[in-house]
Amino acid sequence: MTLGDLIFILCFLGTIVACGRIVWKLAHGRAADAKRSAAWLTVFLALYFAVLVMVSLVTPAKVVPIGEPQCFDEWCIAVLGVEKPAAIGGVRAKGVFWIVTVGVSNRGGGRRQRETGAFAYLVDGYGHRFDPSPEGQAAVKREGAAGPPLTAFVEPGSSFASRLVFDIPSSVRELAFVKATGWFPVAFIIGDPGSLLHRRTIVHLS
Numbered sequence: 001m002t003l004g005d006l007i008f009i010l011c012f013l014g015t016i017v018a019c020g021r022i023v024w025k026l027a028h029g030r031a032a033d034a035k036r037s038a039a040w041l042t043v044f045l046a047l048y049f050a051v052l053v054m055v056s057l058v059t060p061a062k063v064v065p066i067g068e069p070q071c072f073d074e075w076c077i078a079v080l081g082v083e084k085p086a087a088i089g090g091v092r093a094k095g096v097f098w099i100v101t102v103g104v105s106n107r108g109g110g111r112r113q114r115e116t117g118a119f120a121y122l123v124d125g126y127g128h129r130f131d132p133s134p135e136g137q138a139a140v141k142r143e144g145a146a147g148p149p150l151t152a153f154v155e156p157g158s159s160f161a162s163r164l165v166f167d168i169p170s171s172v173r174e175l176a177f178v179k180a181t182g183w184f185p186v187a188f189i190i191g192d193p194g195s196l197l198h199r200r201t202i203v204h205l206s
Helices: 003-027 031-058 134-142
Strands: 070-072 075-083 096-106 119-124 159-168 175-180 202-204
Touching (some): 096 119, 096 134, 096 175
Antiparallel strands (some): 175 202
């Protein structure tokens, strides 16, 4: 757990308590007190979001080399390699297939781990985003080479490889891999790569 995680948890719980007190005051006819409490809560949340955005804007993008894991608590992910086959099981790309092999591991020794909302995409030098190709992913799955999805459980001290297929226009040369997750709660955690306006951590593939 990072410092940003801890701050978010404390602030989130404090906000719930504050909202509960405001409702209680309103229910007991203490409208003036409720209004003052709501004003203080608004100021607090505004300061929190100001710090969140400021940290996001001043933090440079982190670049991770191929093979180096990115760890989130005990769950880790690493780009292991890239292939560009002409076709997958007879299926041809509209542009060029990029197959990214990703390793998912559990560095803990206690229990199996998973990151429920984990997903990945590629970005080019202009910031254009490319999501996995449904046709390419189905083809590599039929070949028995897809591996488990990123969201699958991984046992303590073990790992698995997942292959993600992207159909990239042939004119694109510069690509980077981005691991992402659902917007809540990471979008509101100060300093998290997935927080609001934060530059994403990338792995250069070319």
